Amino acid sequence: MKNTKFIFIFLFVSLVFLLPILFALSEDDRQKEILHEGTVVDIINGDVLVLDNSEEIDIAGPHILTKGKNYRPEMAKNIRDLLLNQKIRYEIILEQNKKYQGRYPLHELVVVYLNDKINVNEKLLREGMAYFDYGYYPGVEAYKKLNEEAIRNKKGVWGTTDPPQPIYAREKSWLRYHYVDCKKLKGVRQKDRKYYYYRPKYIWAYHTFDFDCRYCALIEERAKAEGKEIK
Numbered sequence: 001m002k003n004t005k006f007i008f009i010f011l012f013v014s015l016v017f018l019l020p021i022l023f024a025l026s027e028d029d030r031q032k033e034i035l036h037e038g039t040v041v042d043i044i045n046g047d048v049l050v051l052d053n054s055e056e057i058d059i060a061g062p063h064i065l066t067k068g069k070n071y072r073p074e075m076a077k078n079i080r081d082l083l084l085n086q087k088i089r090y091e092i093i094l095e096q097n098k099k100y101q102g103r104y105p106l107h108e109l110v111v112v113y114l115n116d117k118i119n120v121n122e123k124l125l126r127e128g129m130a131y132f133d134y135g136y137y138p139g140v141e142a143y144k145k146l147n148e149e150a151i152r153n154k155k156g157v158w159g160t161t162d163p164p165q166p167i168y169a170r171e172k173s174w175l176r177y178h179y180v181d182c183k184k185l186k187g188v189r190q191k192d193r194k195y196y197y198y199r200p201k202y203i204w205a206y207h208t209f210d211f212d213c214r215y216c217a218l219i220e221e222r223a224k225a226e227g228k229e230i231k
């Protein structure tokens, strides 16, 4: 009887000590559980991956343009070379919110892993092969930092003879967008301006009151009517 009791206590104590170890061991497996899998069959809108399971996912952090003055073909080629026909794993960090359709992204925002090691989101920004995607989503500050470092260290497109230049400036106080060469921007102090390489693709809830400067918008319209390129 005494022996049985001892064995019971022994088993109980062992379990109490072993359980945390077992959980620690399965941390890797649990990590894998939140990761989805797919093969990239196409890339649309610059950085939206179309998968073989017909899911469309948007890489959070980097943004790649498909047209405009700051379009860089090497960015488009780089992401295709890196991901097309590759098997990837991805974690959804911001789900599509039907309630905010039109304001929030149409695709799930994800972090993409290649060969289980390479964080594609960080890689594209670190190597200067993408613009920083303005917005409010998990990890946004870290992505912004990677982009700033790439610009400072002249990585990728930032090191070319014709590095991208900001096209828009936004007045912080008025939430008004201008072309960088707009006359009306001259009176706005540098520290009250924010520069953009492209017009942010999403109008976020925060940006409800943003508007375009009518002065430079009119100039643009006039130039277009005259067949001139002003961007």
Ligand SMILES: [Zn+2]
Pocket (backbone or CB within 6 Å): 177, 178, 179, 182, 183, 184, 185, 213, 214, 215, 216, 217
């Ligand atoms: Zn303006």
